[in-house]
Amino acid sequence: MTAPRWTTTMADLDVTEPYDVRWMSWFLAGHAVPGMETVVDGTYRRSLRLAHGPAVVSCRLDRRRGRTVLHVAVRTADERNVPDALDRVRLLYGTDVDSADADAVLAADPALAPSVAEAPGIRVPGSVDPSETLLRTMIGQQISLGAAATHTARLVAALGDPVGDDAGAPEHGIVRLFPTPAAVADKGATVLTGPARRVTAIAETARRLADGAVELHRGRPAAEQEADLLALRGVGPWTARYVSMRVQGDPDVLLDTDLVVRQGAALLGVDLRESGRWSPWRSSASMHLWRVALLDRGAYPAATGEG
Secondary structure (H helix, E strand, O other): EEEEEEEEEEEEEOOOOOHHHHHHHHHHHHHHOOOOEEEEEEEEEEEEEOOOOEEEEEEEEEOOOOEEEEEEEEEEEEOHHHHHHHHHHHHHOOOOOOHHHHHHHHOOOOOOOOHHOOOOOOOOOOOOHHHHHHHHHHOOOOHHHHHHHHHHHHHHHHHOEEHHHHHHHHHHHHHHHOOOHHHHHHHHHHOOOOHHHHHHHHHHHHHHHHHHHOHHHHHOOOOOOHHHHHHHOOOOHHHHHHHHHHHHOOOOOOOOHHHHHHHHHHHHHHHHHHHHHHHOOOOHHHHHHHHHHHHHHHHOOOOOOOO
């Protein structure tokens, strides 16, 4: 029997303005996991596990004459995957988020106004797979971005299903899918390294995801989902809030226990206990505080012109 032929569907997704291309590009590059994600010459590629088989998406933000467009190529063996793939890309990039209201509120704060002026339309990256987002967040707790990528890449290489040569992606370094929760529950403890309590907590969380005991999806109330997450071993307030911010698209999450956010606040002379003036856009404020701290460290590219 002949295997289905992989085809490529191209789409240009409009992006609501303003949109900070630099922030999203930095975030995706900084968190990319070898084997399933790459960023090369401004193009972000990754594998996706979808209802009708795997897909590989290639995404490139293009900003010209004050307008941002997200060029997307979806490669899959089943065209029924295309709408789902595009929806997930929209969520990841936050293409439909109206950030003008957030900018107006945050710019009214003299401490944040310069960052808003330099980076209008900063977005919170969304999630293409809630279970993946939770497990990757747990893997990355209290370690550097580079270490998190290394640990996650090891998990992907050992337990992720192959995308397949017909995907036309191996030459780009996209060879596997992120493992299923069931695979991480069964064998993750033999692959992951680090403190035993952390590894056990990740495996236990994966089992609960696989069994359906924990539900993560955009339609759930954020408070309800956070309560379920906090009941898991190894999940604290930061992880629950971060997952809520990315999976639920909750616009009012202040990551006030995050080290980098706190450093950004200190640089601006901001008291995070008095963040009510930023509501309901504290998620965007968290991104600005991250950006300020990263700029101070020299870990984030300064503006060099449009795009």
